Amino acid sequence: MSSKPSWGLRSVLQARDIAVNYICYAVGKEDEIDLWHFPWHPDGKISTQIPKSTTDPCLADEKMLSDIRRSDGWHPILDNDSLREEKLLLNRGIFIHDNKNIPIWKPSLDGSFSTHSDWDNIRHHSPKIPWFKTFWFIGHIPKHSLTVWRALQNKLLTKGKLCTYLPHIDTRCNLCQAHAETVDHLFFQCGYSCWIWRFVLWKFNSRRKPRVTLKDEEEWIRINRTGKGQAVTALKIAFASAIFRIWKERNYRQFQNKKLHKSVILRMINADVKERINWLQFQNEDSEEKRNTALLFGYKFNAKQPSEKNVHLDPPQPLKSSS
Structure with missing residues (x-):
């Protein structure tokens, strides 16, 4: 040695x-x-x-x-x-x-x-959190899921959190300039964010209003949207993308003094869902649910054509003799 x-x-x-x-x-x-x-x-x-x-x-x-x-x-x-x-x-x-x-x-x-x-033997075992499947799922976008995880753990450095260390900073929200910036206000109570959420929910034919806190919205998705279908996966992608895009817009305004209109953020969310669903190739099998989702987000739906192994040919018929 x-x-x-x-x-x-x-x-x-x-x-x-x-x-x-x-x-x-x-x-x-x-x-x-x-x-x-x-x-x-x-x-x-x-x-x-x-x-x-x-x-x-x-x-x-x-x-x-x-x-x-x-x-x-x-x-x-x-x-x-x-x-x-x-x-x-x-x-x-x-x-x-x-x-x-x-x-x-x-x-x-x-x-x-x-x-x-x-x-597994030497590590410390903690109870499983109930909401991990809401943003850690097959087809998730890692940087989006990480932002959602940090937000649910209250680890994002919002102004409301920074004021405990820097008491003299301006705590007003960068998006509306009207209320103190916290995780729940920034993502669900701010007028800028509420407008985005209304259109995201409209995409999924949901007429309900968005919840007022991040944990309430996550809990609603976790309880009412279960399974691994295309519509559920698209909703989870849109949920994480909306959190990520709103947080990114907040940082642009804070550090680069740039602003984007709400409609631009909505187009980015739509593009995230469209590109990820296309990458997952959910269009392998035809169904009404998948056609409706493709129509909402504007991507091409191609049902999988049967392979040669699955094509059944009728046996040849005997030729009839002419009389």
């Missing part, structure tokens, strides 16, 4: 103390296994489970597993009343192999090591 190992190798070496807790051995040759210090038991080394000061003298420190276990079971010395608890511990869940000692990775179902099972 090099005198200056790489960072990756050092990290692997440091993980050995953690990984050893997830390894045990299937017993095949008892005479090669140290009773106390070898990880042959599923619960770990015996030395960490049975205090040596309380054990019977027949279980000495230098004992091998073959001294107390035979091919037909445990040695009769474990039948003593003083070793009753030790026998119960030793006999719990031991793995047996035919002719050799085989390492077993306990977190895995088949006993083989995998980085997935390793990481």
Whole structure:
């Protein structure tokens, strides 16, 4: 080994103390296994489970597993009343192999090591958030989904959030210049954004008004628009695109002093949906839903033509003889 190992190798070496807790051995040759210090038991080394000061003298420190276990079971010395608890511990869940000692990775179902099972064991498990499928789905636009995720987590640096660190800044919304800029106001309560949302919902034949908060709108989509159809996917793409485009327009006005009309933002959202649906190639099969979505967003719908393998030809008819 090099005198200056790489960072990756050092990290692997440091993980050995953690990984050893997830390894045990299937017993095949008892005479090669140290009773106390070898990880042959599923619960770990015996030395960490049975205090040596309380054990019977027949279980000495230098004992091998073959001294107390035979091919037909445990040695009769474990039948003593003083070793009753030790026998119960030793006999719990031991793995047996035919002719050799085989390492077993306990977190895995088949006993083989995998980085997935390793990481799943050592990482901190948090409860799944209910709204992740609203913007992490097949066909999502990554930068749009990331912006939605940050907005739902209240991680976007709006003026309302920055004022806690910079109390003297102007907190008025860049889009309407009338109210304090927060996530909910910027995306759903501002007049500029409300106009955009009304037309986005109109595209999907929805006559309802947009919700007044981002979480309420996401919850409505998650509950009322389920499945993986083209219309549902198009709505999710439009939802994420609207959040991204409104936030981008806010930044243009804040940092570059540029302005775009609401209709331009709406055309950008329409283009995002159109390009993504075309990329996903949902037009492989014909349906009324897919034709209506194509008509709304202005892209060409081509139903998939049957391949030669699926074409059924009628058998040739016998020729009629002329009379």
